[in-house]
Each structure stands twice: as C-alpha cells, then as structure tokens.
Amino acid sequence: MALADLQDSTRNDDGIATAISILKQRFGEQLQTSQALREQHAHTTTYIPAQLPDAVVFARSTEEVQSVVRVCAEHKVPIIPFGTGTSLEGGVNAPAGGICIDLQQMDKVLAINTEDLDVTLQPGVTREALNVELRDKGMFFPIDPGANASLGGMAATRASGTNAVRYGTMRDNVINLTVVMPDGSVVKTANRARKSSAGYDLTRLMVGSEGTLGIITEMTLKLYGIPENISAGVCQFPSVDAACNTTIAAMQIGLPMARIELLDTLMVQAVNNYSKLGFAEAPMLMLEFHGTDAGVAEQTAMFNEIASEFGGSEITWVSSVEERNRLWKARHDAYPSMLAFRPGAQGIATDACVPISRLAECMAETVEDVERLGLVAPIVGHVGDGNFHVSPLVMMDDADEVARAEEMIERLNLRTIAMDGTCTGEHGIGQGKRRFLKLEHGTGVDVMAAIKRGIDPDNIMNPGKVVSL
C-alpha cells in the first residue's frame, strides 16, 4: 500500500496548449507559466509529491473565472482552483496538468449584514482578514482550521477546527455560494434565508466537493456576536484517557464549550519548545468558554467538577486577551512545532473522527500501534467532535520507518471506519484518502460518481480528487 493514491492520468497536451494560447491572449500578465509560480501553486503541506499545473490564471471576478472555465470546457482541459494552498491531501495538485485558477485576488468583503448576522464575500478572503474586518462591528466568524486559509477553500474542503464543537463546521455556516459550473454557467445555490426546503441542497453539495463540481466565486456566511465573556485556560491530566473521558462527560451533559483541544505529552513538549511556553509535560486540554459572565461562571464550575473526577487539575486561566491569543497561536502552531521537534522529519497528517463514545478507545489503540511500531507521533485533537490528529514524524529516506508509518495510518483509518467514524473529519479526501473513501462509503461512492458525471461529464473540474470517473 502506498501513502498516497495518485491517479494515473492521461494529459490532453493539445487541448492544454490551445487553451493556454487563447487564455494568454485574453488575460495577458494575469496568466503565468513560470516554473516557480507553477511549483508554488502545486505546493502541498504534506508528504504528497507536487504535480504542477501548466499555467496559473489570477482571476479577479466571477466573469473572469467563467471565461477561463468556458475555454477549458471547450478544449477539455483540467481546472484546479487555488485558495491559499493549505490543503493537506493534495487538493491543489494537477495530476493531468491543466489550468490553475488562483482566487487570492478575489478578496473583497462585499456586504456585512449586521441585522441578519451574515456576510457576503469573495472566496479569496482569509478567515483572519474577515475577522479583522468584523471586529469593530462586534461580530466574528468562528470557523478556525488553524491555517489562515481562504474562506472559499475552507468551504470547498468542509473545514472545521477548534471552534466546531460549539459553532459547527463550514457545512453549518455557509448560507449560499455562487459557483461557476463546469459548463461555464453561474449558479447561486440559495438566497439569504436561514432555512429553506426549496429543492436539493446545492449549498451543502458544493461545500466539501473540493472543487470537483465547480468553482466558488462568492459566498454568504453566518456571523455571530462576540460573546460578553470569553474565558480561556488549560487543564492538565494524568493521562490522555483521563482527558478524553473528561471531554466525553462534558459533551454528554451538553456543556456548550467553544473550544476543547487535547494535546498529548509529546505535543505539549513540542509546543513548549516552539512557542516558549512552560506547561507541565502532561496531557492537556486547552479550553475556551463563551457566554454571559454568569453563563461562563456556571459552565466552568461544571467543567471543573467533571475534570476533578478524572484527576484533572483546576482550570488555569489565561487572563488577558494577549495571553489568550498567545495560547491559541501556540495551538495553531502545532504543525511547525512538531516539525521542529524532530528536525528533518516530514509530518504526515491523519484525521480520524469517531462517535465520542469510542474516542478514548480509538486513541488508546492508536497509541499502542505508535509505540509498537517505534514511531514518533504527537497527538492533537478537536476532542469535543471526536476528531484527533496523530501525526507520525517520519524520516522519508528511511524506507523501514515509512513502511511502519504506513502500517500505523492504514490501521488507524480502518479502525476509525470500523468504529462507525470517518477517515477524515475535516481535511478532505483530495488525492491522499481516495482509497479510504471507498472503504468508508462503499456504494455511496457510486452515487458520488453519478453526481460528478451528471454535473461534470468531461471531468475537467479538479480531476483525480475525491471520486474517479
């Protein structure tokens, strides 16, 4: 078994050459073919080798995207949408070449509807840029995958992250999308009503479709009022199991925590080193509570009671906004922290997500594998969702170690699926998890293929990702 399942693809060399010459004439300097730029646009954050597009077009409007798509549709040329390139599963690779459409210049916030708590924007706006724009309006957008990803990319991947336990994922927070379809038509998936029973849920179909059904060029997202009280802190535990069981108990009584993030001892060490923090070297939950003053006081009292039953410490609060930001920055820097922890190694992301009742068991069996196979693999997890990332740090030139990592990952994904969970809680399928999609969804993959065939019969939209035709 190979780590990545890269599809063999036949290049349509003539079509690509023709499309580039037409687009070059139309887009001038907005189209680039330099090696450096093409490499940058096939950059992946993980171990998956880069596969370069033939050209990159920097689009500035829905009409420009439409124009590129029409040319590519006519000549049956692959199109790969690009946000910030933080995909973990090879989402921006171009296995059959083609045209990358870079959407980063479509970065305008178009309308903030304070009364309806929603915002309409272009897909190149990043989550951090959006929150800067919202701050003085007393609102925020909660979904936070760590990386400062583009919101279009986050929708395409059905991203989530630290706040999902309370605010849901991109699935729950996208109100509508404007999408350029494979035939060049433009579809708005819904209006701005908060609910609708009008036909098939095109919004949810596009969210998580990873650019394989169309290109998002505009979107409306839910916003939330900044809570009166935001309190963050950490709580340390004698074991990962104790931290898991505390999480499970807190979720089961319905405590509305805004963030509950697990770090195992190895990850605490890595974060301590990288972010110059001084946490005790023990499993830890990083926590955040949102609400009124009274509500947060009530939540935290209940949390402390549960944690103490499992041998957890009282919550150590971070008092200032700066300290809070520093805490979450350290959490977001988990990935570079890990890489710094074992210099020269490559981190291989995994993304198990199981029903919360199986979380402790799933993690314990995985840790057993890691130990048995002699791997170095820190764990960080959005444990309130039953989602955790165990990331083997692998010396890629050591074939034996790579094989051991492969075994661990294979067993993890199979274990997760067997426990009624998913091989990917938030990273997506891309190229990296196509094989596991089949194991997880069985006949469902045929339905996905029927949808793909119905909407993109020539397979020009981000081919080689999610489903095969």
Added chain:
Amino acid sequence: MALADLQDSTRNDDGIATAISILKQRFGEQLQTSQALREQHAHTTTYIPAQLPDAVVFARSTEEVQSVVRVCAEHKVPIIPFGTGTSLEGGVNAPAGGICIDLQQMDKVLAINTEDLDVTLQPGVTREALNVELRDKGMFFPIDPGANASLGGMAATRASGTNAVRYGTMRDNVINLTVVMPDGSVVKTANRARKSSAGYDLTRLMVGSEGTLGIITEMTLKLYGIPENISAGVCQFPSVDAACNTTIAAMQIGLPMARIELLDTLMVQAVNNYSKLGFAEAPMLMLEFHGTDAGVAEQTAMFNEIASEFGGSEITWVSSVEERNRLWKARHDAYPSMLAFRPGAQGIATDACVPISRLAECMAETVEDVERLGLVAPIVGHVGDGNFHVSPLVMMDDADEVARAEEMIERLNLRTIAMDGTCTGEHGIGQGKRRFLKLEHGTGVDVMAAIKRGIDPDNIMNPGKVVSL
C-alpha cells in the same frame, strides 16, 4: 396562473400492470389495490387534488423496499414513498400512477446511543413516538413540524417547525441515512461521526429530496439532553410589527430561545375558539426557553427588556407541564383552528422565509395585500427563522375569491424571493411550488435536474415532484 403546477404525465400502463402482478405474487396481502386505500395514500392536506397510485405496498424492511424498487426499475414504474401523508405540497400524489410504498410499519427504534446522543431508527417512527421512547432516558428529539409526521418524511421534506430557531432543521439533525436508490442498490450516506469531510455530502443531498432520489429506510438522528429548565409563556403586543421587531432584536443579540412563535390577532381568535383558550385578541408571541435555572432566568429578563421597548407585555408564564403541553397543542392545532374559523373554506398553506431583517416589511406588505383583496388569512410564524405562514381561507367554489387568493400567493412568493428569501422555508416543493422553484433558483434548477438525471435516469422516483426531467 393555476395554484398547483401538476405535470402532465404519460402513464406506463403495461409496465404498471406487469409490476403489480409480480409484486402481488411476492407480497400477497402486503400489496393492496382497493380504491379506498389508494385514495388514502394520495390524501393531501391542502387544496391540491389527489392523484392516486395504482397499488400500495406495505414494506417492513430495507430488503422489501429494495425488492419493490428492483421490480419497478425493471419495468420503469413510478414509486411514491409514503410516511404519514402530511405533506402540504402534493408530495404523495402519483401523477403518472405507479406503486406507493407505505413505510409506516417500519416503525422500530433500533439503537439509542445515550453516550453519543444519537438514535438509529426506521423511517416510519413518528416524532411523538420517538419522544415517548426517549423520555425516561432524559433525552429528546427537538424537530417539531406540528403534525405527528414520520421521521423519514420529515427528513425527505427537510422539515423544521417551532424548535428550529434553536436546534436547527432536519438538515442539521440527520447524521446518516440508509437509502434504497433507484437502481435498487442500498447506500448508507455516512457513519455516526458528528462531522466528516469524506466526499460529497450525500446525507444533506437526500435530506429535502422529497423521495425523488431514493427511499429512506433507516436513519440516525442527533438527540439532546432534556434541559434542566423549560419555561414557556406568552407575550402580547400592540401590533404584528411590534412582535416582529421584538423577535428581530432578540435574535440579533443572540438570545438562544427554543421557540418563538408569532400569531396575529385573527389566529389568536381562531386558536381561542378551537382550543378554548382565553388570550386577549391581540398579536402574540408564544415562547419557550431552555437552559439551566440561572440561564433561563437571564434569558427571560433580557427578553422582557426587549419586548417592553416595543410595547409588549411581560411574559405570562404557564406553570405546569400540562399547561405547557396545552399551549403547544393549541399552537399545533393552528390548521384545524383556522378551518373551524371559516367553516366550508379550504386553507391554502404558504411558507415564506426571509432574512430576519426583512421579516416585518415582508409581513406588512403581505397583510396589505390580504386586506386589499378582501381575504381572510390568519398568520402564524416561526419568526425567529424569518419564516411565516399566511393561510388564505378560501371558498373554493367562489372563482373570484380563488383568483384573489392566487394573486396574493403569487405576490407573496415573488416578494419573498425578491427579499433574498425562499418560497418554502419548510414545506418543500412537491407539486405545488415547482414553478416558484424555477423563479427562485434559476440555473440552479438545471443542476438539480443534472443530479436527478445522474441518479434516477428513468425518473421512477416520485416523478413530477421538485424537478422535471
């Protein structure tokens, strides 16, 4: 313009006769063709005339549904799934005849996962039956469309109702579905993890597809702990506008109300008469708050403060569980209350849902139309979602009155769409709203048709509903 947009359909008489003879042999008494039974299975709750299926099969398992579908697929015979027959838009009509699959006997709760707060069940379980089963486990399923509908039907229609303002709709509360597809294959749309990025969101595609893509034969739903404190009451206002504006303000500060239902004066009169209540004849909000004792006290104090700014009364609480049940029973009986209010009239359901900032304006313009056109049309609304039902009570033998009702409804749906809303917040498209789906979704309807064509190329699944092929 006609009220309903019933598709002209060509019957496949030979195929239907063959399928019935095969199925009769296989299913014996489980297959019925009596006029009375067929009429009962095409019963619609609204003005849309019944179109009968040729036979009804009472299915008892996924395998039996699969068996019926395979026969119908082979002979290209329409299949109409039936839950409790409470569709408001002709969802169970059989415009081209065919086989109705009655799922009411598939009424088993298969597994309650207390630790994961979820339940797996068959589609014929009704929401009331589920909540009776859950009560002694301290959990409940919140989605409540009023009618004691089957949960399969609620998923198929993307139903919501009074609790959606806090708990979301069926879109948000279905974890996975088992679906018999048009080719007879069985697909499980997801596992039990609370989130997933594994491929296209088949769960959300099936939710709201109204039986046109497949038949739901099993499902897993989210559950919630019964709150420590449930407080319900009513608040009366000098005008519908004041009640709307109170709702908007409460939503905007993020008050987590569990129910906030508007009744206009006419509806209060109708409910008073039908349910023997003695409310003042003035616009009213029926309210429910869920939380801890302290949390509910805090929420209600904030609500009272807002309501008083708009001239609302203090909340009048209902103190006992019996009184609370009586209050919500009265709300659920809005439809028979209206019919009793104007004996002999037919109630025509509408289902406008707009961004909440437009709610007061949308309702005011609609009331102007109702008055100008001399109609009797009480209003009830899930106003926290921006969703309201104004229901003209029409003497169907009075052509002039029917025409005036048509004008009002036409203008309402166009107004709703123009205000960035939807013509159906929760009832679905069925046959009744197909024309408005096109006005609302434009090119999106082509994508819906491409999906339908990809999954059900012979158009055997509930044909004539939602999209045309």
